[in-house]
Amino acid sequence: MRYLLQRLGFYLFTAWAAVTINFFIPRLIPGDPVQSLIARNQGMISAEAMQSLYVLFGLDKNESLISQYFDYWGQLFRGDLGISFTFFPTPVSDLLTDSLPWTIILVGITTVVGFAIGTGLGVVAGWKRGSWVDGLLPVTTFLSSIPYFWLGLIALTLLAGPDSFFPSSGGYDPGTIPGWDGSFIGSAIQHSLLPALTILISSMGSWILGMRNMMVTVASEDYVTVAHAKGLPERRVMVGYAARNALLPSVSGFALALGFIVGGTLLVEIVFSYPGVGYQLFQAVGSQDYPLMQGIFLIITLSVLVANLLADVAYLALDPRTRKEG
Amino acid sequence: MDPVLEIKGLDVDYGVGDEAVRAVRDVHLTLHRGEVLGLAGESGSGKSTLAYGLTRLLAPPGVIRGGEVVYHPADGEPYDVLRLTDRQLRDFRWAETSIVFQGAMNSLNPVHKVVTQLVDVIKAHEPRTTKAGRVARAKDLLKLVGIAADRLEAYPHQLSGGMRQRVMIAMALALEPRIVIMDEPTTALDVVMQRQILGQLVELRERLGFSVLFITHDLSLLVEFSDRIAIMYGGRIVEQAPAADLYRDALHPYSHGLLNSFPALRGPRRELAGIPGSPPDTRGMPSGCAFHPRCPKAFEPCPDRVPLLGTPGDPAREVACWLHPVAADTAP
Amino acid sequence: MTDSALTEQSPSDPVAAGPEGDLPVVLEATGLTKHFPVRRTGRAALTGPRRSIQAVDDVSLTLQRGRVTALVGESGSGKSTVARLLAGLYPRTGGDIRLHGETVNVKRGKAFRAYARRVQMIFQDPFASLNPVHTVRYHLTRALKIHGRAGEDLEKSLRELLSRVQLTPPERYIDKFPHELSGGQRQRVAIARALGADPEALLADEPVSMLDVSIRLGVLNLLRDLKERLHLAILYITHDIASARYFADDTMVMYAGRMVEGGDSETITQRPAHPYTRLLIESAPDPDRITAAPDPTVDNRHFHVKVAAPGVDNRHFHVKVADSGGEPPSLIEPPAGCRFHPRCPVAMERCTTELPPRFDVGDAPGHWAACWLYDGAAR
Amino acid sequence: MAVPAADVKAAQALPLEAVAARRRRFRFLTGGKTVTGLAVIVFFLVIAVIGEWIAPYDPSARSSDLLESPSARHWFGTTHLGQDIFSQVVVGTRSVMLVGLAAGIVATILAVIVGVTSGYLGGTPGEGLSALSNVFLVIPALPLIIIIGSAVPTGGDILVAVIIGFTSWAWGARVLRAQTLSLRGREYVEAARATGESTWRIIFFEILPNLTAVIASSFVGTVIFAVMSEITLAFVGVSGLSNWNWGTILFWAQSQQALAQGAWWWFVPAGLAIAILGTALSLLNFGIDEFVSPRLRGSGKARVKGADGRTHRMRVGFTPVLGREEKP
Amino acid sequence: GGSSNAAQSNPDAVLSVGKPDGPQAENNNPFLETSALSNMGYRWMIYEPLAMHNRVKPQEPAKPWLATKWDWSDNFKKLVLTIRDGVKFSDGQPMTAEDVAYTFQLLRDNKALNVDAVPYKDITAAGNQVTLGFAGSQFVNQVKILQTLVVPKHVWKDVKDPALDLVKNPIGTGPYTLKSATPQTMIVTRRDSGYWQEAPKVKEIRYTSYTDNNAQVSALVNGASEWSFVFIPNYKAVYTNKNPQHYKLWFPAQLAVHGLWFNTEKAPWNDAKLRQAVNKVINREDIFNQGEAGYFYPKNDQVTGIPTPAGDPFIAPQYKGQSVQVDVQGAKSLLTGAGYKFTGDKLADPGGKPVTIKLTVPSGWSDYITDLEIIKDNLAQIGITATVEKMNQDAWMKSVDTGDFEGLMHWTNDGQTPYDMYRDVMDGNRYKPTGQGGINGNYGRYKNDEATKALETYANAEDDAARTAAMATLQKIMIEQQPMIPTSAANSGGEYSTKNWVGWPDDANPYAPAQPTLRNALDIVLHLKPAA
Numbered sequence A: 001m002r003y004l005l006q007r008l009g010f011y012l013f014t015a016w017a018a019v020t021i022n023f024f025i026p027r028l029i030p031g032d033p034v035q036s037l038i039a040r041n042q043g044m045i046s047a048e049a050m051q052s053l054y055v056l057f058g059l060d061k062n063e064s065l066i067s068q069y070f071d072y073w074g075q076l077f078r079g080d081l082g083i084s085f086t087f088f089p090t091p092v093s094d095l096l097t098d099s100l101p102w103t104i105i106l107v108g109i110t111t112v113v114g115f116a117i118g119t120g121l122g123v124v125a126g127w128k129r130g131s132w133v134d135g136l137l138p139v140t141t142f143l144s145s146i147p148y149f150w151l152g153l154i155a156l157t158l159l160a161g162p163d164s165f166f167p168s169s170g171g172y173d174p175g176t177i178p179g180w181d182g183s184f185i186g187s188a189i190q191h192s193l194l195p196a197l198t199i200l201i202s203s204m205g206s207w208i209l210g211m212r213n214m215m216v217t218v219a220s221e222d223y224v225t226v227a228h229a230k231g232l233p234e235r236r237v238m239v240g241y242a243a244r245n246a247l248l249p250s251v252s253g254f255a256l257a258l259g260f261i262v263g264g265t266l267l268v269e270i271v272f273s274y275p276g277v278g279y280q281l282f283q284a285v286g287s288q289d290y291p292l293m294q295g296i297f298l299i300i301t302l303s304v305l306v307a308n309l310l311a312d313v314a315y316l317a318l319d320p321r322t323r324k325e326g
Numbered sequence B: 001m002d003p004v005l006e007i008k009g010l011d012v013d014y015g016v017g018d019e020a021v022r023a024v025r026d027v028h029l030t031l032h033r034g035e036v037l038g039l040a041g042e043s044g045s046g047k048s049t050l051a052y053g054l055t056r057l058l059a060p061p062g063v064i065r066g067g068e069v070v071y072h073p074a075d076g077e078p079y080d081v082l083r084l085t086d087r088q089l090r091d092f093r094w095a096e097t098s099i100v101f102q103g104a105m106n107s108l109n110p111v112h113k114v115v116t117q118l119v120d121v122i123k124a125h126e127p128r129t130t131k132a133g134r135v136a137r138a139k140d141l142l143k144l145v146g147i148a149a150d151r152l153e154a155y156p157h158q159l160s161g162g163m164r165q166r167v168m169i170a171m172a173l174a175l176e177p178r179i180v181i182m183d184e185p186t187t188a189l190d191v192v193m194q195r196q197i198l199g200q201l202v203e204l205r206e207r208l209g210f211s212v213l214f215i216t217h218d219l220s221l222l223v224e225f226s227d228r229i230a231i232m233y234g235g236r237i238v239e240q241a242p243a244a245d246l247y248r249d250a251l252h253p254y255s256h257g258l259l260n261s262f263p264a265l266r267g268p269r270r271e272l273a274g275i276p277g278s279p280p281d282t283r284g285m286p287s288g289c290a291f292h293p294r295c296p297k298a299f300e301p302c303p304d305r306v307p308l309l310g311t312p313g314d315p316a317r318e319v320a321c322w323l324h325p326v327a328a329d330t331a332p
Numbered sequence C: 001m002t003d004s005a006l007t008e009q010s011p012s013d014p015v016a017a018g019p020e021g022d023l024p025v026v027l028e029a030t031g032l033t034k035h036f037p038v039r040r041t042g043r044a045a046l047t048g049p050r051r052s053i054q055a056v057d058d059v060s061l062t063l064q065r066g067r068v069t070a071l072v073g074e075s076g077s078g079k080s081t082v083a084r085l086l087a088g089l090y091p092r093t094g095g096d097i098r099l100h101g102e103t104v105n106v107k108r109g110k111a112f113r114a115y116a117r118r119v120q121m122i123f124q125d126p127f128a129s130l131n132p133v134h135t136v137r138y139h140l141t142r143a144l145k146i147h148g149r150a151g152e153d154l155e156k157s158l159r160e161l162l163s164r165v166q167l168t169p170p171e172r173y174i175d176k177f178p179h180e181l182s183g184g185q186r187q188r189v190a191i192a193r194a195l196g197a198d199p200e201a202l203l204a205d206e207p208v209s210m211l212d213v214s215i216r217l218g219v220l221n222l223l224r225d226l227k228e229r230l231h232l233a234i235l236y237i238t239h240d241i242a243s244a245r246y247f248a249d250d251t252m253v254m255y256a257g258r259m260v261e262g263g264d265s266e267t268i269t270q271r272p273a274h275p276y277t278r279l280l281i282e283s284a285p286d287p288d289r290i291t292a293a294p295d296p297t298v299d300n301r302h303f304h305v306k307v308a309a310p311g312v313d314n315r316h317f318h319v320k321v322a323d324s325g326g327e328p329p330s331l332i333e334p335p336a337g338c339r340f341h342p343r344c345p346v347a348m349e350r351c352t353t354e355l356p357p358r359f360d361v362g363d364a365p366g367h368w369a370a371c372w373l374y375d376g377a378a379r
Numbered sequence D: 001m002a003v004p005a006a007d008v009k010a011a012q013a014l015p016l017e018a019v020a021a022r023r024r025r026f027r028f029l030t031g032g033k034t035v036t037g038l039a040v041i042v043f044f045l046v047i048a049v050i051g052e053w054i055a056p057y058d059p060s061a062r063s064s065d066l067l068e069s070p071s072a073r074h075w076f077g078t079t080h081l082g083q084d085i086f087s088q089v090v091v092g093t094r095s096v097m098l099v100g101l102a103a104g105i106v107a108t109i110l111a112v113i114v115g116v117t118s119g120y121l122g123g124t125p126g127e128g129l130s131a132l133s134n135v136f137l138v139i140p141a142l143p144l145i146i147i148i149g150s151a152v153p154t155g156g157d158i159l160v161a162v163i164i165g166f167t168s169w170a171w172g173a174r175v176l177r178a179q180t181l182s183l184r185g186r187e188y189v190e191a192a193r194a195t196g197e198s199t200w201r202i203i204f205f206e207i208l209p210n211l212t213a214v215i216a217s218s219f220v221g222t223v224i225f226a227v228m229s230e231i232t233l234a235f236v237g238v239s240g241l242s243n244w245n246w247g248t249i250l251f252w253a254q255s256q257q258a259l260a261q262g263a264w265w266w267f268v269p270a271g272l273a274i275a276i277l278g279t280a281l282s283l284l285n286f287g288i289d290e291f292v293s294p295r296l297r298g299s300g301k302a303r304v305k306g307a308d309g310r311t312h313r314m315r316v317g318f319t320p321v322l323g324r325e326e327k328p
Numbered sequence E: 001g002g003s004s005n006a007a008q009s010n011p012d013a014v015l016s017v018g019k020p021d022g023p024q025a026e027n028n029n030p031f032l033e034t035s036a037l038s039n040m041g042y043r044w045m046i047y048e049p050l051a052m053h054n055r056v057k058p059q060e061p062a063k064p065w066l067a068t069k070w071d072w073s074d075n076f077k078k079l080v081l082t083i084r085d086g087v088k089f090s091d092g093q094p095m096t097a098e099d100v101a102y103t104f105q106l107l108r109d110n111k112a113l114n115v116d117a118v119p120y121k122d123i124t125a126a127g128n129q130v131t132l133g134f135a136g137s138q139f140v141n142q143v144k145i146l147q148t149l150v151v152p153k154h155v156w157k158d159v160k161d162p163a164l165d166l167v168k169n170p171i172g173t174g175p176y177t178l179k180s181a182t183p184q185t186m187i188v189t190r191r192d193s194g195y196w197q198e199a200p201k202v203k204e205i206r207y208t209s210y211t212d213n214n215a216q217v218s219a220l221v222n223g224a225s226e227w228s229f230v231f232i233p234n235y236k237a238v239y240t241n242k243n244p245q246h247y248k249l250w251f252p253a254q255l256a257v258h259g260l261w262f263n264t265e266k267a268p269w270n271d272a273k274l275r276q277a278v279n280k281v282i283n284r285e286d287i288f289n290q291g292e293a294g295y296f297y298p299k300n301d302q303v304t305g306i307p308t309p310a311g312d313p314f315i316a317p318q319y320k321g322q323s324v325q326v327d328v329q330g331a332k333s334l335l336t337g338a339g340y341k342f343t344g345d346k347l348a349d350p351g352g353k354p355v356t357i358k359l360t361v362p363s364g365w366s367d368y369i370t371d372l373e374i375i376k377d378n379l380a381q382i383g384i385t386a387t388v389e390k391m392n393q394d395a396w397m398k399s400v401d402t403g404d405f406e407g408l409m410h411w412t413n414d415g416q417t418p419y420d421m422y423r424d425v426m427d428g429n430r431y432k433p434t435g436q437g438g439i440n441g442n443y444g445r446y447k448n449d450e451a452t453k454a455l456e457t458y459a460n461a462e463d464d465a466a467r468t469a470a471m472a473t474l475q476k477i478m479i480e481q482q483p484m485i486p487t488s489a490a491n492s493g494g495e496y497s498t499k500n501w502v503g504w505p506d507d508a509n510p511y512a513p514a515q516p517t518l519r520n521a522l523d524i525v526l527h528l529k530p531a532a
């Protein structure tokens, strides 16, 4: 409990600092949302529109950065993330509600699955050094060295096409209407297969490797030898004694990966035209949409922090040594 | 006394080929029923390697190059442990021979409760026992070594070093094995704790009647606690004798030197001679008797020929030294 | 255990031969106290009392020129902390350290360097106290340079230093990395480094505990030789009381952060006064016990401890090891009164409440014990 | 929030690894993985240096061979402007290597400064620095790089490298901090202090040398990250990189919808080059890992011939028994 | 997948429209360019303008729509609109002059909504007539005013802040109503009844927002999208050849240009002779074919810079039919005549300084980058060393705003006459010195009183003759001064498939720009008939 409280202080500080940085960095970029909007439309919006847009976005008022900063905190405490510029006047929170589930479901599930499979293979590779699983390592290393987007594009070209089972873009069939019905969910799953595969392939390598190395380290710990000496079944030694302990360092890596679900998949979403947060962030950056950017950053920051908190809790649960008495 | 374990010509290497380190060479040793056999020798002489080798627990790159480890079960024919299949070996382990490893800190899995680790071993070997029965047994075991039963639920880090060591001893006795191997079980503890644990062990031995192979480099401890002592040097057993005899009259110059390196707590203050020189390099073991470069009494055959372990006269003793020639031939 | 054992000590030691009062005191500590703050977290941080580990409490000792003082005690009793306090590595909570009578109070910078030059420390573990990435030369050169002793003939100083710790010929060792040396050689390098500062006091924290039996002796003999040749004041920390007897002139016993007994080594080992010291000595492995003096009252379970304090009834009491609670006391909330009382077989009422001061035992000059048993002896 | 324990363990194992003669330290170089990695990196470095001279064409020069598939004249084919893709890849190597290395250096220096100092100092300044790296860790690097990248008007590789470096040091700092924390308590550091060494000397001469391997592996890690980031930046068209690199090639391929046009040659070489470089760097990283951690070191043969005539995999818990033919 | 089925047979009379705009937010505010409604173009299906103006033929009179008649008087300072009778909003309420007047009032009172910055003043409704009064001549704003979408007063009067309203349920007079909107797909369906003219054949229009061009193009190729507006490189190979019979694209020019701008205050680019020489060497053919994929921004080589054929009626007779030809020799002699010298093959200005130019472009704007690469090559032919520097978009926007550049590709505004375009290029009233930002057109910092005056005349002239004269002056200045060099025309077009629907506009029948997000989209939908 104390440990958690102590961590909480740390999290609060980190959150504050991160939010502050998130606030200032977009504002240090030259240019403004109106100009970006005009530029994006290359002549489709007339120059006259400029003034009306300034008025619209409330950028005509000259407020100091500091007072904007405090306003921002005020808004945050009211749970108000502001209004997006790109999709003016849609509240940022609405936009996030639209995009977050996609990202969380796609990337969340693949991260978890990737971790599970990767770690499982890593356990075997580390335990049975020199076996075929160990031989997989160079292949997975190569696969994880390929940039996400490139792998995605190649996958798209090779696997997706007019007559292919894999759709080439989007989160679901344009014809279907989101809802909890079979056809929508089926189509959503169908659309998520290719991006999920890409993420899996390129992320699994590092899990395998990390777990394998930990297994090799742990396998030579005395308590594993003792477990052998005790004549326990091999599986029990591998899983209960070696893997159980080797997993600990991976937990924080996994938590961090969970935290980066939101921020780390920009490219996958761009390549697969997936309607998630990553793509939204990319758009927001492109159009100087500070409120949206900030909102997404806030989500990312919070999710990283929450993931870390979860990791702490998981650590607490998994590693009794961190549980302090009294 | 009937033997329970006979080690015959055991050779253990680290690595294979030219790079290999010959850590244990041609060791012959017999462990009798109910005795405490002390194994002493300086660091790196191959004590642990011997202990792990005979149970086949050496981590890579350790390999057993040859020899036999014959186990005499309570009923049935003796068999060679080195020829057991993995399955048989697993069954053999702990039920017949248990090991208390050097550092109790590392022998217990930090993430499992004491009870889990105790129950684990019972479950693996006696799958028919009930869960409650196993836990009750674990409780009894802890009591046996003087730890309150409520410590069952503790994690290793919540116990002191001494308690952990005792948990390991309790675990070693869980299946009432006939042999307990203890590799430096007390070096990390201070003397008060050390004595407590050893006292307990000796008492348990009397009650349960197992044999102990006790490894340490603290000869003074062995003299006090064991029935017989074997001294290792450079991967070989160089002397073997009843404890008191060895203390009174060590035949091998190395044993002599070892005994002379301990300051005595009582009695007159004597000058300590120690052993000159430094331990041999495992990769380039001296020819002949490995101790000859440091031996004050080395003479003509020592650098060339390896002395074999033999009985110098007293049938209870064995020594491998040219000063005490035995009937046996010499090895090249 | 006759008095002859006493007079037998180090007849070869010219300095120690004289009465001890005559020897100049190099380093002196009085009332040395060190409390490590315990990190308070969570709710306790707001409400709970400020707690600390009382690692060292009210420790006084003196190191004299050309004399070895041993500090023994069980693990965690604060021996290393005393050494570190003396070396100036920890700020102290209380007490006073005097170098040649002058109070030292420096933490860093030039003044610390000047102090470090006169008081050097040898660390417990020769495997850990040398930086694996630096050669012997680097280690020694630094020691010489920091203390301005490098001069023009650095090479000569280096050789001299190595020969002094019997690492000869020096060329063979000077460019080696620690991992290329044996434990004993490493420990010698560590000693050479300490000597590089040309100190007056040497604080040796368990200098041999990590070493093999056959190497141990060499290092101890070397230290003794240094003491005799260079007249160093040496603090020898160990938990091997037999080696204290062999090597040290005086011995102090620590228990749970406090000094419990002190006196010359032979007296302490042969006629321990404090029950803890007795326990310690009885626990030490002693082959003679079974071979030389078979005693029917001693078995493996019970230790037969004779209390031979003058003024106290010659009582026999047994220390039942399994019951004596092997656990050292918590240093965060140490037992009131005598810290040993929960484990003491002869604990009295007052032991649980009153802290015993030092009492002269009276059987030998300078032999004292902090135990109420000797209250009468003092009177 | 812990450093992978393997690293910590590894560093602890180092000083104890007395047996390893220095000659054996570099045995990792004989491992196939490391040599391959090193060779590939050296190859790319050479191309980076001489690329401009060996490229058959000016990578920006237009020609009339519009969008041609690979041929003897254009090994990797041409772009929609008739530019030679092979030349683009070759010339683009420099920017990739430069940004990767420069960012790696910047990030590593920052990581060392922040990590080691915060680990060694402890107390408020140490905690502060550690919090700083945590904050940077929490902020997702790639979006941040994109944002800052779009804040600088015109690129220049070095500037991009500096941005990447400045946003990606945090992880290294944290690993180094954990390492330093464990080193700080080492006796040789205490011993140096007792000898009278000054703080900065302890940091630079006692602690840093022991971190070399960790620093090297964090450097390699950052280089991988920097290369990927640079390419990503170029690919999404954010960075102000004004010259050729593999990312810009992919950007052009993507914006001209090369794959839809069937111009696979536009995509494949640059992507493969990235993957090969990344693999090479990872391989090098293994090498460093194995160099640091004796336990990861492939300990000679993994299989031996057993007494029963079959080969056994060396494994924990079941020591193989060799054939007995050697003994009489 | 199911996506391709939709296009194969079309029993539901569905039209699939696509745009590469990424996920949309549910936002149907017809006044905001940022709403999904505007982005995707279904705004035109729900709301209707007062008159339908064909951008492809800007001189053609607009078709009466919600207004049956409009009369300008008082030199375009007063407009009387006659509102159509019998028009009903989709909620059944009739549309009246009140609603029209209310719409104009909204625009007047909410600066943020008045995207065209029309200076509305007096607005009155009487009977079926609405009268608008202005302070100045609205000649150049005529179409903008007539294109105003009419919103129902009974709905909007309750809206608290029209600029911040998301309009969940848009109600207009158009033939379609919003059925559903998700970030990816928005569907409008035909009104059952009550549309004031013949109902369209298309029953349902599905707007899908694809995340990027690639996705949109493949949707077009596999038939998931039947109508779109997206850049397709190598369009023949990628798109039309996949189904030459049905897959079409049509990108007619409109009255706006893209071209090379100079900061005309920076030497040597303040020299019109130099700019003219550059104009002579720029290869518009290459730009069109390579940079604009052979169709995207149509080649514009009219000497006046006015895109044809849309601009044909405005071109002064003396310039009619004249186009710029690449003429390296001519350029060279022009330069040497003006005192420039060639040393080797490098050009030096009369002062002896080598002539160089730094061309800047946002990184990622691939067509502009390509254009500039071509221009760079072209300039090398007359010894000018050009460098193409990619910078990030925001910095580039800023450099455009403050004039901190030497040369760049940029666009001009469009309008129904070339006035808007010329005004963007050379309106002295918009001049701000280099370094000062907040500029709104005239990025080249071009200052020419004659041009400024001609622009004023054109906007405020009381008769067509004066306007024609002013336009001719502007054209003359453009040719002689070349304040910027138009390279391509802006377009307003799109890709469409005739597989399920026919009746699309094309060269033969250019009744509207084929772009789903322009006002004429409704007109096109009304023209569509199921393919036989």
Ligand SMILES: Nc1ncnc2c1ncn2[C@@H]1O[C@H](COP(=O)(O)OP(=O)(O)OP(=O)(O)O)[C@@H](O)[C@H]1O
Pocket (backbone or CB within 6 Å): B014, B015, B021, B023, B041, B042, B043, B044, B045, B046, B047, B048, B049, B050, B060, B061, B062, B217, B282
């Ligand atoms: N993995 C290994 N690879 C190579 N040599 C090894 C390995 N493990 C041990 N050795 C060598 O084998 C010899 C015997 O080691 P062993 O651990 O058996 O000694 P020990 O007698 O138990 O020493 P200690 O008293 O220090 O525990 C030593 O010289 C050691 O250096």
Ligand SMILES: Nc1ncnc2c1ncn2[C@@H]1O[C@H](COP(=O)(O)OP(=O)(O)OP(=O)(O)O)[C@@H](O)[C@H]1O
Pocket (backbone or CB within 6 Å): C036, C053, C055, C073, C074, C075, C076, C077, C078, C079, C080, C081, C082, C239, C331
């Ligand atoms: N830096 C520190 N912070 C907190 N507590 C400490 C610190 N150093 C030592 N202690 C505590 O102080 C007590 C005394 O430790 P010290 O190292 O002095 O014992 P020691 O007698 O040297 O033991 P050993 O024989 O095991 O070396 C122990 O309880 C230890 O946990």
Ligand SMILES: [Mg+2]
Pocket (backbone or CB within 6 Å): B047, B048, B049, B102, B183, B184
């Ligand atoms: Mg051992």
Ligand SMILES: [Mg+2]
Pocket (backbone or CB within 6 Å): C079, C080, C081, C124, C205, C206
């Ligand atoms: Mg200590």
